[in-house]
Amino acid sequence: MFAAYWNEQARLFPLAATAEGDNRYNDQFPNDQTQAFRDQLRVFYQTYQTRLRKTDRQALNAQDQTSCDILDYDLANKLAGLQQPVWMLPITQSNSLTNTLGLYGSGQGTQPFQTVQDYDNWLERVGHFPAWADSAIANFRRGMRAGVVLPRALVVKIIPQLESFVVTDPAKSLFNGPLTKFPAAFSAADRGRLTAAYQQTIRTQLVPAYTRLAQFLKTEYLPQARNSSGIGAVPGGPAMYAYAVHNWTTTARTPAQLSQTGLAEVKRLRAEMEKIKTQVGFPDDLPAFFKFLNTDPRFTPYHTQAEVLAGSAAIQARLAPHLPKLFGQVPRTGLEVRPTEAFRAAAASPQYTAGTSDGTRPGIFYVPILDATTFNTVTGPAMEGVFLHEAIPGHHYQRSLQQENTRLPAFRRFARYSAFSEGWGLYCESLGKELGLYTDPYQQMGALMLDIHRAIRLVTDVGLHTGAMTREQAIQYMLDNEALSEQFATAEIERYMANPGQALSYKAGQLKIRELRARYEQQLGKKFNLRAFHDELLAGGSMPLAVLEKTMNAWAARQR
Template sequence: MNKRTIAASVLAGALLIGCSQQTQKEAQVGGGEQTASAETNNLGSVFDRYWEENSKLFPLEATAQGDNRYNDQLPNDGTVAFRQNLQQFYQKYLSELQQFDREKLSDNDRISYDIFKYDLETKLEGLKLNTWMIPYQQFWGLPLTMGQYGSGEGVQPFKTAEDYDNWLGRVRGFSVWADTAISNFRRGMRAGVVLPRPLVQKMIPQMEAMVVSDPSKSLFYGPINKFPASVSEADRKRITEAYRAAISNELVPTYRRLGQFLKTEYLPKSRTSTGIAAVPNGPDIYRYYVKSWTTTDKTPDEIYQTGLAEVKRIRTEMERVKNQVGFKGDLNAFFNYMRTDKRFTPYKTPEDVLNAFRGIQAKITPNLPKLFGRTPKTPFEIRQTEAFRAASASAEYNPGNPDGSRPGIFYVPILDAKTFNTTSGMESLFLHEAIPGHHYQTSLQQENDQMPKFRRFAWYGAMGEGWALYTESLGKELGLYTDPYQYMGALGDEIHRAIRLVVDVGMHHKGMTREQAIKYMMDNEAINEQGAVAEIERYMAIPAQALSYKTGSLKIQELRRKYEQQLGAKFKISDFHDELLKDGVMPLAVLERKMDAWAAKQQ
């Protein structure tokens, strides 16, 4: 998924937090004087007020969801005052929630109650950690998000003169944010809460790439090159001058300052250790991340053992497929054959590749009604990833709008169609990123106006990514994987998620080094060293995030097996899938309670 797969769940975290002074005052109002009793207030009103305040506190998140009221705001999320604000904000709404008798609520409101309670308690627990001493890293953070929003290619709108002026407000906020970030990094240096050296080495060129002498060569000049017809000539001239000044006087100096700080001060103090356990309170930090990303109480050791077992199981199936096609040699030789043999690179043009994915969609379409009774109204398209970002992009899904004004888009990066490999898991990739994976799950969730907004626009990776990975296992039921090489590609995708369980826990809990993790990955899947390094360093930067995919997928498969056994002939797979998706993403324990109640009604 568009790293909305990741970023949306973290928008309210390290990167995209912000609020105005006015909002800070509002958020600090005590719970007692604003809290209405359960008798005079309804749960929906609590959720509505929460959503309004949350949108002010997190204006970048609001922009991403189409709420453009705060598009000029980028407040300073790194301060002690902001964290205190958040603590009071979350506690206020948790106190309000606790005035309701859960047992007297409707089924849908009980689900909302459980998700809301889980979310607030998890966020309050997270605020106790010292992770604010690491404001960003190479994989995500505000310095990268600014480029995504300000390029004119992201969710920040540039349709009117006011839109252009709004962005300048965020530029001013970024300069202040960067000073706080450097201060927090320095606090971390003194406390020993610092990033591993290989990650810092990746961050420095990211900052330096934003330093230009000619403003027109800046990424942030993109909107100037694409003025809509509605912007007058006078406004164009004024805005162009303002953007050139903002790039030269604010953005470039800010990125230069960040880059120089990382290179001269931070890099020498960065750590040579790999996992988060090496920093003060590191084991507690990792346990929190494991709990929040998987939405379970599984221990790191449990997850590690699951990973080892899954890697072994999938390798056994890979051996079976290798033998089925008559390949002589070991698995690594088979991987190499699939990567390099000319028969697996048949395409000539990007359109050939896109047509192959359209062919996959056509093949599964007749079979979808067997597995789904409810399908999204949101339109769907397959597009080639734009050239400016294709080199660093993965295949991904960008959600559409609930009103249908923007389709859900499956983006495929095609640098050279002649080297695009058919065995890369094209069929499983389409199922995961497109239909029925992220497109069905996200669209049905956003289209359900019976849910409060905090649920319609929620993201829990354990269920969201778990669902998408689960849908890869539906390939044969949907008429795919008839070609053993496509099935092998699907197994490759699956073992990649299993390997994550081993190396993530290995690095952050069991003392596995970066180099050992890279070797383990390359020994067990068809990935080159460059790809393995990028993956392992991602897991170093965001501990436990990579555990969510397989954990969620295994839970959904477990639930399916349970209800198949319980219900026997009364089990209908389309009803199971429809029930699973209709209420949006949620913590896995909440999902299991909901699904158990559904199964009981089927009997």
């Protein structure tokens, strides 16, 4: 049943299958913007939910019981999600297939371009994009009639992203990338045919589709976009947010409870920052210290993009000798650090993209570098804490070990629960001293700022989407409590506006992992082994936090 479920899911979501290294459907691109597709998903989920709940759970071994618990949670959650009208908001500035498609088709992403068939697969796949784009426009129009529309502040960010794909010369298109990297074995005839076909597709299908989307948003949608900031302001918005909170945190905690946790964490972390400020002898208050960290030249030592990337490599070299103390299991998949592509760097945060489960494609840590000379090593995306979170041992260890674990059913090897994965990444930031980092008080300050940033997310995400905060108030709250630029704070707040609830997952997961570690340290005493704790935590892959607690409690019982 697990295998059948996974195979059918891969067929329904072929782009995701490609990203996970499953190349069976590399030529397919179903139009997920249609009601027919949503109806198909509903039947699919209900069918497997019925089959699963007829299973005698007690007759299964512990691993299969955990798998059943995860799948049952997942199916119920997805069915609840289909009841939400989020399909009326098909594109945002931070989460859109229009941008993702560029990564697939650039020749630098997850879509393979090794054989002639690979090149033909992409032509077939991308040929379905115009129909997707037209359906997305139709869904936007449905949202306009229902009052379910995006905030104006987000729409103005989407339009230039779409326009960046509109070129008059196909050779200047991001989708031309594969033509510059033909494998040597390709014949002259294949090169000629593919070049002509790709350029025609760019000129006659892709550019017109992106043009239609951009023009629609600019002329028809933007005048009807809303001035409010949170999803709670649209019809049905409070229910949409309640679902989003549960979906992203995998807990039953209410928005009010999460906001209170955020306020308490902000207070705690500000006190820790005061200690660092005193330690380094800074005489003024925290806001002045934040300004100092953002403007003092010692924290912007780089001149070139290559130097920024070398800085990440140096962090990796410093922590590598300490990893065996905390981790017994090490992924086979390699890690590569790359600058974020120019077309999306302005709106991007540091980001990890998993490699393939067989290790043939490495995991990639993307670092947005707009201007190397302003790249701050304490308050910017080059700090040690960011590497711990996005790369090693954060997302790279978690995602790679999960995918490589063939003892798990496929649906678990590739599962993504943000509260687990982002909670793990944030927890890893706290391991800096144990991994030979944070030897400098300013890097310790950087780690505190990363932590408070996630605490602030609890306050601002809830504030935005319940109507307690406007976009401007949320930006100011962020600027008042951490050292970052107004540009970055604005991009962050607008990201939360575009993806309600996602920002809550980091702290929800981190606090649960810290709670479990403290509990077992107390229960087990000298029997507690931190390396074994980490290995067990990662062994089962990403899962809802309630299921994680159950499995880890069973592990602790075995240690006793």
